[in-house]
Ligand SMILES: Nc1ncnc2c1ncn2[C@@H]1O[C@H](COP(=O)(O)OP(=O)(O)OP(=O)(O)O)[C@@H](O)[C@H]1O
C-alpha cells in the first residue's frame with residue numbers, strides 16, 4: 001500500500017489551521033482560565049496600594065518637616081513605594097506562566113497543538129506583558145491617589161501634572177510588564193518554578209543591592225546595569241543617584257530581558273519537551 | 274500515513290529507539306506493541322515533534338510534525354492522561370486547544386459528549402480520576418477531527434466499559450479511513466483491536482505484520498500428556514528426537530508434534546495415558562517469546578553490564594525503565 005490518504009480538509013472546519021492571532025487567543029484563554037492568575041494580580045494590586053498608602057500616611061509629617069526646613073523633599077519617592085513589594089507577584093506570574101506548563105505536563109499537549117514553539121512563546125509573552133501593563137498601570141495610579149491623599153493632608157502633595165509623575169505611573173505598568181517577561185524567561189530557561197522564582201528574587205532584591213558595595217566606577221556600572229536597578233528608574237518621578245535616567249534605564253532592562261527571552265526561545269526550540 | 278526512517282533516539286548513553294523504520298497506513302488500526310521501556314512513548318513523542326530524533330526522521334502525511342500548519346486537524350494525539358493543567362476545567366482545557374487551531378467551539382461540546390464528560394465539563398481536571406483524565410485526553414485528540422490518530426496506552430485506567438468503548442472507537446476511526454496508531458503492552462488487547470502489529474523491543478522493531486499472520490507465525494503449540502509412566506514416556510519421546518519438558522504438575526509437554534504421534538508412540542510401547550491434549554500457546558506467550566529473543570540477540574555479543582541490563586525486556590519494570 002503506497003497511496004497516501006489525502007490530508008483532506010475535514011467537513012468540520014475548512015478554515016482550521018494555525019495563525020499567530022489564534023495562538024494569541026489561545027494563550028489569552030490559558031491565562032484567564034486558571035485561578036492563580038487572578039489571585040496573583042490581586043496580590044500585586046493590594047500589596048502595592050496598601051503599602052504605598054500606609055508608608056505615605058506614616059511618613060507625611062516627616063516629609064512636611066523636611067520641606068519646611070529646606071531639606072530634600074522625599075514625597076515623590078513615596079507615591080508608588082509599595083510596588084517594590086508588589087512586584088514579586090509580577091515576577092511569580094511570569095515564572096508560572098511557563099513553569100506551570102512543565103510541572104503539570106500541559107507543555108506536551110500545548111506543543112502538540114502548537115508545534116510552532118517560538119510563536120507560542122511570543123504569544124505567551126505578549127499576553128502576559130499586556131495583562132501586567134494594564135494591571136500595573138492601574139496599580140500605579142491607585143498607589144498615587146491614595147498615597148497623595150496622605151501627603152496632601154500635610155500640604156506636601158504632588159500634582160499629577162508635575163514633571164515625571166504620569167510617566168512614573170505608566171512606567172509602573174511598563175516595569176511590571178517587563179519584570180513578568182523577565183520571570184517568564186527564567187521560567188523557560190530553568191523549567192522549574194521554585195528555582196526560577198528564587199533566582200529572580202535573588203537577582204532583584206539581593207544581588208541588585210549587594211553589587212552597590214563594589215567600590216569604584218566598575219561597581220557603579222555593575223549596580224546601574226542590574227535588571228531591577230535599571231528598570232525601576234522608569235517608575236520613579238526623579239531618577240535615583242548613580243542610576244540611569246528613567247528611559248535609558250528601562251531600555252537597558254528591556255534589552256536584558258529580550259536577550260534572556262531569545263536564549264529561552266533557542267532552548268525551547270532545541271530541547272525535548 | 275506515518276513514515277519513520279532510521280529513527281533513533283538516544284538519551285545520554287541509553288538508546289531508547291534504535292534505527293527504526295516503519296510505515297503506519299490509513300484504514301486500519303496499527304498496534305504498537307512492546308514491553309515496558311521498549312521505546313513506544315519515545316517513538317510517539319518523536320512523531321509529534323516533542324522529542325528531536327538523534328538520527329533519522331519521521332513524517333506525518335509527508336511532513337515533519339513541526340511543519341504542519343493545522344496540527345490538530347492533521348493529527349490527534351493522546352500522550353498521557355496527565356498532560357494537562359489541573360487548575361483548568363475540562364471545557365476550558367479543550368477551548369484553549371480549539372482556539373489555537375481555529376476549531377469552532379461548538380466542536381468542544383461535541384467531543385465532550387463523545388467521551389462522556391459533558392456532566393463534568395465545568396469541573397477542574399485536577400480532581401479527575403485517571404480514567405476521566407484519559408477520556409479528556411481522547412477528547413483533545415478528536416477535537417480537530419484528524420486524519421491521523423495516535424494513542425499512547427489509551428486503555429490505561431479505563432474501566433471495562435471504557436475499554437470496550439475505546440476499542441470500538443478506534444475501529445470506527447480506522448473504518449472511516451483514518452490512520453490509527455495505538456500503543457499497548459498487552460498482546461491480548463491488541464489481538465482484539467488491531468489489524469496490524471508493530472512489535473518493538475529494546476528500541477528495535479521485532480515484527481511488522483498483520484495480527485492474524487503474527488499469531489500464525491508465532492504461536493507455537495505443543496502437546497500435553499499425563500501418564501502414570503511419565504518417565505518412561507519422556508525417554509521414548511527424547512529417543513524419537515522430540516523436545517520434552519515438564520509442567521509444574523508433572524505433565525509432559527512435547528513440542529512440535531501432533532497428538533496422533535504421541536498417542537501412537539505411547540500405544541506401541543504400552544504406556545498408559547491419562548490425558549492427551551493439544552495446547553495452543555497464548556498470544557501473550559508468543560509475544561513474550563518474541564521480545565525475549567530480542568533480548569538474547571541484544572546481549573549475545575556483549576555481556577550485560579548491570580543487573581538491570583540482564584533482566585529480559587519482558588518483566589517487572591526496572592528503575593532504569595521507569596525514568597521519564
Ligand atoms: N527523557 C528521557 N530521558 C532519559 N531516558 C529516557 C527518557 N525517556 C525515555 N527514556 C528511556 O528510554 C527507554 C524507552 O522509554 P519509553 O518511555 O519510550 O518506553 P515505553 O515503551 O513507552 O514503555 P512503557 O510501556 O513503560 O510506557 C526507557 O528505558 C526509558 O527509561
Ligand SMILES: [Mg+2]
Nearest residue numbers: 313314315425
Ligand atoms: Mg510509554
